[in-house]
Amino acid sequence: MNENRIIGREAVAAKRRHYFYPCTQHFYRDSPQLVRGSMQYVYDENDKEYTDFFAGVSVVACGHCNPAITARTIHQLQQLQHTTTVYLTQPNVDLAERLAEVLPGDLRRTFFVGSGSEANEGALLLARLHTGRKGFIALESGLHGRTNLTMSVTGLPMWRTDKYLDEDVTFIRRPYDLDLTPEQAAERSLDDLKRVLEEKGGGIAAMIAEPIQGNGGIIMPEPSYFRSAKALLKQYGALLIADEIQTGFGRTGTMFAMEQYGVVPDIITMAKALGNGVPIAAFAAGDEVARSLNTPSASTFGGNPVSAATALAVLDYIQSERLTERARRLGARLKEGLEDLSRRYPERIADVRGTGLMLGMELRGGNASDAAALTDLVLEEMKDRGYLIGKNGVGRNVLAFQPPLVIMEADIDGMLEALDGTLAHSSAGAAPPGM
Template sequence: MIGREAVTAKRKQYFYPCTQHFYRNSPQLVRGSMQYVYDENGKEYTDFFAGVSVVACGHCNPAITERTIHQLQQLQHTTTVYLTQPNADLAERLAKVLPGNLRRTFFVNSGSEANEGAMLLARLHTGRKGFIALESGLHGRTNLTMSVTGLPMWRTDKYLDEDVTFIRRPYDPDLTPEQAAERSLEDLKKVLEEKGESIATMIAEPIQGNGGMIMPELSYFRSVKPLLEHFGVLLIADEIQTGFGRTGAMFAMEHFGVVPDMITMAKALGNGVPVAAFAAGDEIASSLNTPSASTFGGNPVSAATALAVLDYIESERLPERAQQLGARLKEGLWDLQRRYPERIADVRGTGLMLGMELRGGNAADAAAFTDDVLEEMKDRGYLIGKNGVGRNVLAFQPPLVIVEQDIDGMLGALAHILVGA
C-alpha cells in the first residue's frame, strides 16, 4: 500500500482535473464493513453518505457479496443475445416491487444511461421530441441527460439539446410548500398550453438529491400527472437516488400516491456493483421494438447481485428501518436547528435522505462553512455528503443498516462543531 500522498499524486498526474474530492486532507479508504469504512491506518469512519445512496445494504455485506462471488465463479459475462437466468429472474422480481403496471425492464449500467434510455423511449412512443424538466434537477452526464439537468455546475457541455423547457421547482425558501408547488404547476400549465403537442415527457426526481434534498408538497405530483396526461405527455420518475427503500418506501413516488409512466433506477439496486434499468408498462415498452442491447446491462454478476439486494431489503425490512431511523435522525437535526438557528437555515427530506442547509454571511461563506464542517466531521470519524445549488447543504444518506448509536454519535459530534462555529 503506497499511502494517501502517493495516491493523491497519481490522481493529479493521471486523472482529468474534473475529478475532485470533498476534503483538504482526504483519507485513503481501503476497507468497508456494513456502515463503516476504514483508512490505510485502520481508522474507522461511520459512513453517512453511502457513496451517494449506493450501498444501502452496507459495505461488503456478506449476504450479498457471497452471492456475487458465487456468480463470478459460475458465469461472469454474456450479453442479452444469449439466455441466462439471473437477468430474467431480476426482471420478474422487479415487476413485483415496481408500482402499478411497470413490468417491463431494460437493463443498463448507470443512472445516466437509464435516464437516457427512458427519454429515448418517450420520444419513440409519443413521436415527439421535447422535454420538460425542473430547475436544479440532476439526471446524468450524457448529452441528453445533461440537457435536462438544471444545476449549472453539471451542465458542462456547451452544445446541449435545445428541446428542453425548464420550469421552476416546487421549492422556494420565501414561499410555503403549497405556494411553491402551485407556482411550479402554473409554469407547467403554461408550457403545456404553449407547446404541449411537441413535448414527449417530463422527467423529475421525486426528491431532488443534488439540488439540496428538496421534497415537494405531497399533492404536487398528484396534480402534475393529470396535467401531463391531458396533453399526452409522459412522466419519468428519476429514482436513481431515491429508489429501493431510502425514503421509507420502496420507491419515493409512493409517498405522492402516483404511478409514473416510467421509472429509472440504479445505485442501491447493485449495492456498489454497476446495474441500472428503466421500466415501463407493456404499452409504452412496446415502442422500443427494433433490435437493441446493452453490452454489460443485466450481466449475470450484476443481476445476481441485484437479486441478493432485493432479498436483503425484504428480509431486513429496510424501507421500514429507513422510516424509523430517519425520523430519529431528522428530529436530532431539527433539535440542532433550534439550538443553532444562526448556523442552520433548514432541515428537510424524508427517511434516510435528509439535508441540513447551513448559513453564512453570504453564499460563499455558507459553502466554505459547509466544507469546514465536512472536514471536522471526517476528523471525528463521520463521512457526510454535501449538495445544493450553493453547495451548502449537508447530505445525510447513510447505509440503511445504520443503527441508533451511530446516529446519536454523529449528532453529538455535529453539535460539538456547531458550538465552536
C-alpha cells in the first residue's frame, strides 16, 4: 500500500467510523482532510489553505512543521531514537536544566512522561506522597485528563465517563459567573475552599487547578484569587498543583500563566506546546516536595531523546522569536477585535474573556441548545471561509481562539473580518454533529 496516497475525506471518514471508537468525533458536518501544515497554516487534500486559530488545542505554539524545530527533531531521530531513563542520555538532562531556568520560583526538579494526563496523574501522586493524605480539591468545570484519577478531579460532566471514579475529591465553585462580578465570584469560590479545608483539611493533599480553564470555556479568575487560595492551602498543609498543560510556554503572555497572579505553585504540570506536536509532558516541583518521590520509578517514553531534543528547540525558538511578548501584543489586538464584535452583536455574544493568545467568545441564543447550535454553525462557516477555530465551554458554546504564537497581524484582521461576516447572517438552527 502507498502510504502517501491521499484517499480523500469521505474515505477517511468512513475508515474512522469503521475502525475508531464511537467517542472519536470532529467539529464539522463537512470536515476537511488535513494533509500538511506550514507555521500558522494547514492544507486539505484539495490544497485549500486554512489559517489555524486552534493549534491542536494550544499544541503547535511555534507553528506547524516549523523548520527550525523539525530540523533538530530529524537530526536527533537519526542519531538516537529511543532510550529510557535507566540509561544516561544528554537531551533529557539538558531539557530539565533548561526548564529549571524558565519555571517559576524554586521549581527545578522535573519528571518526564508522555502525556498531559500522565503528568497530572504524577503530580497528584506526588502530592499524596508528600503530604501523606489522600483527598483533593478541584474546581467545577476543570479538565485534567483521561486516567481514573485525573478524570476524578475533572469537573466537566462530558469528560467524566468512568462510573467508578475516586471518591476522595471535593469540587468547589469556580471563580467565574456571568451574573457576578469577578471579585464576587472569586470570593464565593474562596469561601467554598475555606469551608472544605475546615471540614476536611487534615485529609486534603492538594488542590489542582488550571490558571485559565481551557475546556471549561477560557475562564480566568480575578488577579488575587490564586494568591488567596494558596495562602489558605498552606494554612492547612495542602499543596497547590497548577495544571499549565494548555496555558504553558508563552501562550498567555507570560511563560506560565501562574506568573500573572504572582503565584509559585507547589507542583506544576506541562505538556502540549512543550513538544510542538511531538508528545512530551512533565511535572515539576521544588527540592522539598520532589524529595517525596524517592522509590524507583520510570516512564518508558518520558524524556525520550527525540522528544527532549524537540522541546529544547521549542524553548530556543520561543526565546529567540520572543513569542511570549508576541502573544501579549497580538493577543491584545485579537481581544480588542473580538470585543468590538461583541458590542456590535450583543444579541449573539455574551462574553469575551482570556488573555494573550488564549481567548474565548461565549455565544448566546434563546436557550443553551440554541447557543451550542449557533457555535457549530459559526465554526462550519468559518471553516468554509478558511479559518479553523476551536470550541469549548460547559455548554459547548464558547469559540476558542488559541492560534500558533507565530500568527500574523494580517491573519488576525482577516479572521475578524470573516467572523464579522459570519455573525451577520448566522443564526441558531440544527447543529451539525460534533463534539
